[in-house]
Amino acid sequence: MTADDATGIIRKANPGAKPSRKNDPEGTRQDILEVATEEFASLGFSGGRVDAIAARTRTTKRMIYYYFGGKEELYLAVLEKVYGDIRAIENRLNLQDLEPETAIRALIDFTFDYQEQHEDFIRLVSIENIHRAEHMKKSKAIANLNITVIDTLARILERGRLAGVFKADIQPIDLHMMISAFCFFRVSNRHTFNLIFHQNLAADDTRSRHKRMIADAIVSLLKTEAVGG
Amino acid sequence: MTADDATGIIRKANPGAKPSRKNDPEGTRQDILEVATEEFASLGFSGGRVDAIAARTRTTKRMIYYYFGGKEELYLAVLEKVYGDIRAIENRLNLQDLEPETAIRALIDFTFDYQEQHEDFIRLVSIENIHRAEHMKKSKAIANLNITVIDTLARILERGRLAGVFKADIQPIDLHMMISAFCFFRVSNRHTFNLIFHQNLAADDTRSRHKRMIADAIVSLLKTEAVGG
């Protein structure tokens, strides 16, 4: 195996000579981060291998330590990236122009689709919970993330109550938890669930049925007067 | 450290002599299984250490291999035990004498409490999903488990529909998924959720509020006529 094969990239054509090196700090960093995301999401923190990550990048293991410091810091960087992504998108949601019920349904729709399409995110969150969020606790970036969903929900609920469509007294965070729980579980637990109940939670018809069911459950909860007790 | 200290158990008093050994195959097996449950639930399959398990049993690592064959088989035995436990309890539930709504609320109540009280189970299920249920797939014991919850739910739904209290057309498995999702998420994701939203999902008042909310959501879903679409 020649050096050419090992690196896989030669940017200048310099026949007969050693392949020249091209520095690309940001590219290298991103490359590592992307591969690490896959590795950790797929195998967990303990299961993920630094050597395996290095092997799939176009660079070497040394660069991981150079840019990130170590396995844990790399994992944390991955975590910060995926959390940053979802918050950024959430913050761009604009639901204030919609009718309360429509707004809630739109938010559920978004959450449902996002979670379904970002299995890596779901897996990383699950993994982090297995670790009792011990890594996340060290992250200032995640602690400082601007969470607007709760405010968004609070305003929708308030408008709904004023309009008389929402009668139940539900706290925004609780509502968010309920929506997340539904959407998250379908993805996070699909493997054991499918196996035990002979289902296919990834199937199209199941998906649309579930989406409707979840939205109906939330909406009917909000519309129903508390039973009291 | 003497041999006495190392084993921790001397069943016969034979002063001045080596402590005698007592064979206890079933006890040894159970001992290992219990410690392994804690270890794997706490640290995951990759994170769990065979040596650590052995150290906390009253026996040695050799016995793990003698009785279970290896790390993976031990982990599978743990999985089979906890799944067997919950199914056994579920199968003993008797909800057919209750009014449909009361029965549903009782089932939710049970599920909620069981999940909350069996964090090890929740964690092991999460862990197994991280592994895409690859270990569980190898288990005949789990595949052959008798799942009665779905039948129970089906009968409650049917009775509710006949009585005119339940109007929505919901499939038993979907309903079970929804209930599980709620109850599971609160426990499985509590660490990241608490951190991000500055909550305490383990607090008493949160717990009872959530239990009521979940039950209300399910019940109002079932009682509400489908919106159609």
Next chain:
DNA sequence: GAGGTTTTTATCCCGTTCGTCCATTACCTC
């Protein structure tokens, strides 16, 4: 183009960890 800094490559190191080997002790049967 010289000097210093940043980025990169190649190789080595040592603690950890799963699993095994072999000898020994308890137990059961006749």
Next chain:
DNA sequence: GAGGTAATGGACGAACGGGATAAAAACCTC
């Protein structure tokens, strides 16, 4: 109590895996 089987203990091995070291190549600045 003799002989065979089941259960147990303790130490050892070999591979793995995270991380470190040293040196070279590219890049930037003046």
